[in-house]
Amino acid sequence: MNYQLICGAEIHVELRTQSKMFCGCKNDPFNAKRPNTYTCPVCLGLPGALPVPNKKALDDCLLIGLALNCQIASVSKFDRKHYFYPDLPKGYQISQYDEPFCVKGYIDTSFGRVGITRVHMEEDTAKLHHATVDGKKVSLINFNRSGVPLVEIVTEPDIHSPEQAKECLKAIRDLIRSLGVSDCDMEKGSMRLEANISLSPDGSLPNYKVEVKNINSFRYFSNALTSETKRQTEILSSGKVPVQETRGYRSSTNSTVSQRSKEEAADYRYFPEPDIPPFHISSAWLAQIRARLPELPTQKISALLSLGVSASAAKIIVRNSAMYDFLSQITALSKDLVPQVAKDLVNKRLDFSSTTPGKYLKALSVKKSSLISSEAELTSLLEEIIAGNPSVVADYRKGKINALGYFVGALMKQTSGKADPKVATALLTRLLQE
Amino acid sequence: MENSTFIESCYQNIEKYEGIINSFITLRDKKEVLAELASLRSSTSPLVGLPYVMKDAYVSKGLQTTAASNVLKGFIPPYDATVLSKLKKAGAILLGKMNMDAWGHGASTENTDFGVTHNPWDPSRVAGGSSGGPAAALACGFARFAIGEDTGGSIRNPSAWNNTTGLKVTYGRVSRYGAIAYASSFDTVGPMARTAKDCALILREIAGVDPLDATSASEPVPDYVKLLDRDLSSLTIGLPAETYGEGLNLEINNAIQTAVKQFQKLGFKTRKVSLPISELALAAYYLIAPSETSSNLARYDGIRYSQTRDLFTTETMRRIMTGTYALSSGYYDAYYRKAQKVRTLLIEKYEEALSDCDVLLMPVNPGMPPKLGQLLNDPVENMLADIYTTSVNQVGVPSLALPAGFSKSGLPIGMQLVGKKFSEDLLLALGHQYQEVTDWHTRTPNL
Numbered sequence: 035m036n037y038q039l040i041c042g043a044e045i046h047v048e049l050r051t052q053s054k055m056f057c058g059c060k061n062d063p064f065n066a067k068r069p070n071t072y073t074c075p076v077c078l079g080l081p082g083a084l085p086v087p088n089k090k091a092l093d094d095c096l097l098i099g100l101a102l103n104c105q106i107a108s109v110s111k112f113d114r115k116h117y118f119y120p121d122l123p124k125g126y127q128i129s130q131y132d133e134p135f136c137v138k139g140y141i142d143t144s145f146g147r148v149g150i151t152r153v154h155m156e157e158d159t160a161k162l163h164h165a166t167v168d169g170k171k172v173s174l175i176n177f178n179r180s181g182v183p184l185v186e187i188v189t190e191p192d193i194h195s196p197e198q199a200k201e202c203l204k205a206i207r208d209l210i211r212s213l214g215v216s217d218c219d220m221e222k223g224s225m226r227l228e229a230n231i232s233l234s235p236d237g238s239l240p241n242y243k244v245e246v247k248n249i250n251s252f253r254y255f256s257n258a259l260t261s262e263t264k265r266q267t268e269i270l271s272s273g274k275v276p277v278q279e280t281r282g283y284r285s286s287t288n289s290t291v292s293q294r295s296k297e298e299a300a301d302y303r304y305f306p307e308p309d310i311p312p313f314h315i316s317s318a319w320l321a322q323i324r325a326r327l328p329e330l331p332t333q334k335i336s337a338l339l340s341l342g343v344s345a346s347a348a349k350i351i352v353r354n355s356a357m358y359d360f361l362s363q364i365t366a367l368s369k370d371l372v373p374q375v376a377k378d379l380v381n382k383r384l385d386f387s388s389t390t391p392g393k394y395l396k397a398l399s400v401k402k403s404s405l406i407s408s409e410a411e412l413t414s415l416l417e418e419i420i421a422g423n424p425s426v427v428a429d430y431r432k433g434k435i436n437a438l439g440y441f442v443g444a445l446m447k448q449t450s451g452k453a454d455p456k457v458a459t460a461l462l463t464r465l466l467q468e
Numbered sequence: 469m470e471n472s473t474f475i476e477s478c479y480q481n482i483e484k485y486e487g488i489i490n491s492f493i494t495l496r497d498k499k500e501v502l503a504e505l506a507s508l509r510s511s512t513s514p515l516v517g518l519p520y521v522m523k524d525a526y527v528s529k530g531l532q533t534t535a536a537s538n539v540l541k542g543f544i545p546p547y548d549a550t551v552l553s554k555l556k557k558a559g560a561i562l563l564g565k566m567n568m569d570a571w572g573h574g575a576s577t578e579n580t581d582f583g584v585t586h587n588p589w590d591p592s593r594v595a596g597g598s599s600g601g602p603a604a605a606l607a608c609g610f611a612r613f614a615i616g617e618d619t620g621g622s623i624r625n626p627s628a629w630n631n632t633t634g635l636k637v638t639y640g641r642v643s644r645y646g647a648i649a650y651a652s653s654f655d656t657v658g659p660m661a662r663t664a665k666d667c668a669l670i671l672r673e674i675a676g677v678d679p680l681d682a683t684s685a686s687e688p689v690p691d692y693v694k695l696l697d698r699d700l701s702s703l704t705i706g707l708p709a710e711t712y713g714e715g716l717n718l719e720i721n722n723a724i725q726t727a728v729k730q731f732q733k734l735g736f737k738t739r740k741v742s743l744p745i746s747e748l749a750l751a752a753y754y755l756i757a758p759s760e761t762s763s764n765l766a767r768y769d770g771i772r773y774s775q776t777r778d779l780f781t782t783e784t785m786r787r788i789m790t791g792t793y794a795l796s797s798g799y800y801d802a803y804y805r806k807a808q809k810v811r812t813l814l815i816e817k818y819e820e821a822l823s824d825c826d827v828l829l830m831p832v833n834p835g836m837p838p839k840l841g842q843l844l845n846d847p848v849e850n851m852l853a854d855i856y857t858t859s860v861n862q863v864g865v866p867s868l869a870l871p872a873g874f875s876k877s878g879l880p881i882g883m884q885l886v887g888k889k890f891s892e893d894l895l896l897a898l899g900h901q902y903q904e905v906t907d908w909h910t911r912t913p914n915l
Contacts, residue, residue, distance in 0.1 A: 075527075075546070075547050079767045080545065080547070081527055081533070081540065081648045081649075081767070082527045082545075082645065082649070083646075084644060084645050084681050086679065086682045116795075118766070118769055120771055123772070124766065124767045125763070125765075125766020125767045126766055301796055303763075303792065303797075303800075304800075305759060305800075305804060308652035308683075309652050310682050310683075311682060311683060
């Protein structure tokens with residue numbers, strides 16, 4: 035029996051604000067020279083300390099929500115999420131439970147739309163280091179990361195293939211990077227992924243789900259989907275239902291391993307954080323944030339497509355901000371040449387840093403003006419080339435369209451690149467069909 | 469009196485009576501205190517050089533802070549609570565950190581790991597709580613004033629049982645930064661002293677918005693001292709009928725009725741109002757406060773304060789268990805959420821009562837200070853001791869507790885004036901004008 039993959043993603047993103055979420059400590063855990071230097075009573079959870087929310091972090095969270103087409107709550111609040119763990123100094127994490135800042139958004143992929151359930155704000159935990167000191171095995175706690183602003187993005191279970199997962203997650207990463215609010219660096223841990231995976235015989239939502247943690251690359255995410263699909267298919271095929279549990283992804287074996295079952299699942303005892311008054315998100319506040327919203331990658335791509343740039347080139351260019359900036363300057367000077375420059379950027383790896391858009395356009399138009407576009411001249415040259423390459427002609431007739439490229443290449447060689455490729459291609463097609 | 473002479477006399481009293489009372493957890497060395505006094509620069513602050521004590525619920529840099537629990541025993545904080553830094557800046561001199569019910573859990577200062585505090589008016593009885601140490605210390609002349617903390621009556625209850633004056637402020641009036649949390653949405657930091665006038669002096673220094681406390685209010689701080697003698701003659705005092713009914717000790721009722729006549733003599737109008745809430749309020753309080761405390765005490769996980777959680781007292785464990793239960797999934801709606809609905813109802817009831825008058829005059833405690841051990845062995849009676857006080861915290865309004873007389877057996881009786889939010893100026897002025905024509909607050913115990 036064939037099952038459909040049903041997957042939702044949970045994405046954690048550390049914001050790169052100057053200070054931490056609830057105190058004035060520096061937010062730069064990755065570059066701190068020594069452990070436990072960026073700390074204070076608040077992020078150490080000392081008795082009597084109180085959290086004061088970082089306005090910039092709230093703004094950034096709302097910005098992400100807007101960019102993901104979310105509805106923004108008019109009233110929102112923080113809640114306490116309780117569990118005991120040595121990296122959680124207060125015994126609870128300040129997070130958001132039933133009134134997150136942003137809900138009901140979406141992101142489009144070429145496989146279909148993926149709904150965004152919610153985008154909410156919380157704080158990161160400290161980091162444990164298991165080491166041997168003076169011959170003794172010890173666990174050390176580094177609080178530099180404790181209280182770093184963390185945005186959690188939860189998608190609907192709309193992801194149905196490993197390919198779609200990759201595309202969706204990359205799109206979210208590109209989008210957040212384009213907002214300038216996070217590095218989204220998975221190696222440094224400023225972007226972290228979790229998957230909720232189940233299989234359905236008919237596309238409806240199954241009554242179990244398996245949560246997979248410890249995924250630190252897009253490739254591992256899609257690997258986890260593939261390996262879980264295999265594992266769960268085997269269980270379902272034998273007439274059983276997979277256990278609802280949390281599993282960890284192991285890249286060494288490319289498989290998942292059980293970590294915690296539903297019976298052991300924590301009851302987080304959420305309740306409203308009494309130390310932080312609720313937020314009323316006014317339209318004026320929202321307007322300020324909306325004004326910060328830059329053109330988003332998807333918008334940039336569709337703008338390039340409308341100028342005649344190919345889809346594959348547009349995606350590459352939009353992901354590379356220097357390339358995109360160069361092309362934007364070209365767009366301002368000459369819309370007609372944008373597809374050509376886009377091609378040069380992607381295919382010819384044009385070194386745009388050693389030229390200026392103006393210079394490059396000039397060179398292009400000089401080249402264009404000296405093009406050989408006389409049909410008669412090109413026809414005679416082409417007939418000569420075709421006659422000299424009967425085997426390539428045979429290939430072409432067998433359906434190898436690539437052969438066209440061979441002839442154009444040969445023509446360019448003979449004319450030192452001055453043949454008009456458009457005219458030449460049209461002529462070639464006609465000549466070869468004769 | 470010279471400040472140094474005054475401080476000397478405090479230490480003399482401590483030497484004489486502390487052995488009976490047991491109000492301190494940490495007493496600073498006299499030499500160190502006098503050196504601090506000598507190092508003070510001249511200042512215009514009226515608090516300069518005044519000796520005070522502080523409930524051990526506030527962190528103090530370099531000075532042991534325990535919240536009266538063995539779980540924190542030996543903890544030396546690396547920072548000062550905002551209220552402490554403000555008083556330091558004003559030049560007040562801290563003599564020590566005072567006994568209390570551990571974490572604020574109680575109304576008798578018996579739930580402490582540092583020995584029971586005895587009532588100076590009858591050492592076989594409790595001093596009340598949870599700020600029992602500070603109140604007893606004031607009654608014994610150990611300090612000029614104290615900083616208490618009131619979550620469900622913790623300043624007012626011991627003030628009433630020790631013949632002292634204590635102010636529970638509007639929620640947000642004084643920064644909570646550095647106050648060891650019991651129930652965060654009820655906790656308030658307030659002054660305790662012998663008179664309303666002293667409370668006004670202290671509040672003027674410690675009130676105001678604090679960038680370190682997101683729940684502190686930006687409401688301007690008036691000059692409470694200047695406002696003490698203003699004309700209040702048009703004011704109406706409301707007497708909530710429900711608080712004078714069944715369950716109230718007759719002698720307390722009589723003493724407050726005498727005070728009512730005194731207020732009338734001063735020219736104030738009085739009238740009966742309705743405040744039908746007390747049982748509801750108590751039930752809601754004993755769900756919300758334990759819920760919040762179960763969360764607030766989660767940080768004492770044995771990793772960083774070296775002591776383990778089995779050192780919590782029975783009363784604290786009871787509250788952690790109750791709160792954990794109330795917040796558990798499946799029970800949240802029936803307990804925590806319902807209690808929050810009651811809280812909303814309480815706010816409405818208070819608004820109604822305070823629309824018919826300017827302040828409410830109510831008892832603080834239903835009875836006289838119990839014998840030692842009585843409340844400890846009866847958790848329900850322990851809760852009932854808070855019946856007139858917890859609603860005030862849930863509504864967030866201010867209340868001034870002040871002396872109203874004595875029982876035949878010589879035990880002090882208190883009453884409380886409850887006002888609208890940020891009406892501390894009014895409560896203090898009313899209390900001051902009452903204390904100008906009465907002398908209950910001047911009486912001291914015969915130890």
